[in-house]
Amino acid sequence: MLLEKFFKSAKAQKVNKLPCHYAVSGINYKNGFATTCAIQTDYLHKYQSTTLPSKFINNPNFKQFRLKLAKGEWPSGCHMCAEVEKENSSNSMRFDYTYDETYYHHKTGEIDFESIKIIELRFSNSCNMACLHCSQVYSSGWMSKLKHYTPTKQDYELHLDQITGAMHRRDPSEDFSIELSIEDIKDIVEDLNKNFPNIERIEFAGGEVLHQKQFFPCLKLLAQHPNSKNIFVSFHSNFNANFDPKELSQLLKPFGESLIHMSIDSGKNIYPYFRDGDWETLVNNINTFRSVNNFTRLGAVCTTSAYQIMDIRNVFESLLSLNIDEFHASLVYTPEYLNPTILMLHFKDDVLNDIENTYAWLQQYPNENLKNEALDGLDKIKTYITTHTPASTSKCPNGIEDHYKAFMHYITVSDKLWKQNFNDYIVNYRYNDNKITRVI
Ligand code: SF4
Numbered sequence: 001m002l003l004e005k006f007f008k009s010a011k012a013q014k015v016n017k018l019p020c021h022y023a024v025s026g027i028n029y030k031n032g033f034a035t036t037c038a039i040q041t042d043y044l045h046k047y048q049s050t051t052l053p054s055k056f057i058n059n060p061n062f063k064q065f066r067l068k069l070a071k072g073e074w075p076s077g078c079h080m081c082a083e084v085e086k087e088n089s090s091n092s093m094r095f096d097y098t099y100d101e102t103y104y105h106h107k108t109g110e111i112d113f114e115s116i117k118i119i120e121l122r123f124s125n126s127c128n129m130a131c132l133h134c135s136q137v138y139s140s141g142w143m144s145k146l147k148h149y150t151p152t153k154q155d156y157e158l159h160l161d162q163i164t165g166a167m168h169r170r171d172p173s174e175d176f177s178i179e180l181s182i183e184d185i186k187d188i189v190e191d192l193n194k195n196f197p198n199i200e201r202i203e204f205a206g207g208e209v210l211h212q213k214q215f216f217p218c219l220k221l222l223a224q225h226p227n228s229k230n231i232f233v234s235f236h237s238n239f240n241a242n243f244d245p246k247e248l249s250q251l252l253k254p255f256g257e258s259l260i261h262m263s264i265d266s267g268k269n270i271y272p273y274f275r276d277g278d279w280e281t282l283v284n285n286i287n288t289f290r291s292v293n294n295f296t297r298l299g300a301v302c303t304t305s306a307y308q309i310m311d312i313r314n315v316f317e318s319l320l321s322l323n324i325d326e327f328h329a330s331l332v333y334t335p336e337y338l339n340p341t342i343l344m345l346h347f348k349d350d351v352l353n354d355i356e357n358t359y360a361w362l363q364q365y366p367n368e369n370l371k372n373e374a375l376d377g378l379d380k381i382k383t384y385i386t387t388h389t390p391a392s393t394s395k396c397p398n399g400i401e402d403h404y405k406a407f408m409h410y411i412t413v414s415d416k417l418w419k420q421n422f423n424d425y426i427v428n429y430r431y432n433d434n435k436i437t438r439v440i
Pocket of ligand 1: 020022023036038039040077078079080081092093094095
């Protein structure tokens, strides 16, 4: 079996110089356009004309995109994989799943409908929260915060992309938004059910799907897919919205497996500040859902930015106090001024000390699986912040120093817009006069 896999992969490497599962098997609906995976940013299909996958997956852009990878050239929208592979050749998203080219046509770049296995859908940016690492593109809460704000000269000079509206957009003038109506969703899912028999995974991202009217009707229709019993359904959620846990549980039942990635990203201390939400509501939602559902896995996600680094032990302790099945840590790479590495500029010893304290606390955690996942997550964070050096760019010629300066200004601007105070929530550090100091 291993030998067979090796020969298949070796053959794929020979014919296709950059084989990627997502390129031949993925469809990812983003804000106004569709690509192949979560990090691919090319406008392979703008879905004003049609939202139906059967109509666009072999359009000239998709075909050219696949042919380019096969020739060994990186499409511009695959820059994140290209960058990761420059540093560590086998760690990019391209290697998430085994490449299967059974339904790929090398000469034309076309695929048969049977090739599609993984779909990611977004309905809208409607969200009940406005988290500090997000943007207007993915959060209506952010739109409200910025509604009456005109970015200042300093916001532009320091490249506060979330505040100036450049974040998650290729250029600031782009005004695509995530807008799939219930009717659009009905058409898309009917297309998937009818034409794409080999779908294995369906993922939902936001906005906040539990806050959106499209989500439950979509699950109901997807349950009619001929392969629904084998489909893995997962979705990202803050799990802090107002939803019916019983109905959600019923709707997840027809699928082979289900997983909810709960983006918690904070400990009890900074949750109301960073996520703009109530910790007790989160705990109640988890416990109520658990009381009616014993088959869906609940994963807690810690997306780690400079804010989480400032209170890392409380973040880990709080996440592991919840009734969860999985623990995952990920990193905020952009905007650079929220990248966790920037704290290493002035607080290296404190940051590393806090991480060591967190390791020590984890040793006594009773659930071995969760403990190991949390230890892996902490390793990942530590390795990243101790090895990554934020690059100097034409926008930020002084690299990390410019990003740090931008972070200081971001605290001032976001505190004003969110009507909150950094010093009321961050216990280990104080922010005054554009400067952070360590206090504990
Ligand atoms: S960004 Fe990476 S994973 Fe996504 S399609 Fe391109 S090569 Fe594949």
